[in-house]
Amino acid sequence: xxxxxxxxxxxxxxxxxxxxxxxxxxxxxxxxxxxxxxxxxxxxxxxxxxxxxxxxxxxxxxxxxxxxxxxxxxxxxxxxxxxxxxxxxxxxxxxxxxxxxxxxxxxxxxxxxxxxxxxxxxxxxxxxxxxxxxxxxxxxxxxxxx
Numbered sequence: 603x604x605x606x607x608x609x610x611x612x613x614x615x616x617x618x619x620x621x622x623x624x625x626x627x628x629x630x631x632x633x634x635x636x637x638x639x640x641x642x643x644x645x646x647x648x649x650x651x652x653x654x655x656x657x658x659x660x661x662x663x664x665x666x667x668x669x670x671x672x673x674x675x676x677x678x679x680x681x682x683x684x685x686x687x688x689x690x691x692x693x694x695x696x697x698x699x700x701x702x703x704x705x706x707x708x709x710x711x712x713x714x715x716x717x718x719x720x721x722x723x724x725x726x727x728x729x730x731x732x733x734x735x736x737x738x739x740x741x742x743x744x745x746x747x748x
Contacts, residue, residue, distance in 0.1 A: 614653045616643045621663060621678040628666060628675035628699040666690070666699060675699050688724055693733035695740075700733065 620637050621629065631650050638645045654676055657663040666675040689707060691700040711722050732740070 613638075613643065613645045613649060614656070616641070616645070617650060617653050618657065618662065618678075621657070621676065625678040628677050630673040630675055632673065634676075672697070690728045691733070692728050692730050693736055694730050695732055695736040698733050698735075702729070 616638055617634060620634055631647060631654070634650050634654075635645065635647060638650075654663060654665070658665055662679055664677045664679045666677070688704075689702040691702050692698075693700070707724070711724070714720050714722055
């Protein structure tokens with residue numbers, strides 16, 4: 603094995619390790635790049651995209667593209683768990699993307715189909731608002747200003 607392929611394997615491993623460590627979160631290419639820089643593994647953005655594409659092809663990673671203006675998010679596809687169809691919640695303050703796994707989703711989708719003849723694409727449905735952490739932070743800031 604030559605040095606170059608060893609380096610690529612180390613980079614790929616570092617990216618996959620980061621995704622596994624953050625399997626409950628959605629991460630962007632920039633957050634992966636920032637992490638790799640912090641641990642001393644210098645990887646270019648193009649290389650990160652290339653490795654993510656390979657991980658996507660292998661089914662090890664899921665990619666979420668919410669809209670045309672924000673960066674795509676990636677998440678480790680835990681092979682023990684299936685990604686259930688669900689809505690997403692997107693925090694307009696911090697950018698966090700949250701999976702909404704709720705029993706009421708089926709009721710909402712059934713209502714929309716039965717009463718409006720429309721089938722919802724759950725993988726692409728996003729509700730925008732403010733997450734609980736940001737709401738709490740905003741409330742604390744407002745209390746301090748009073």
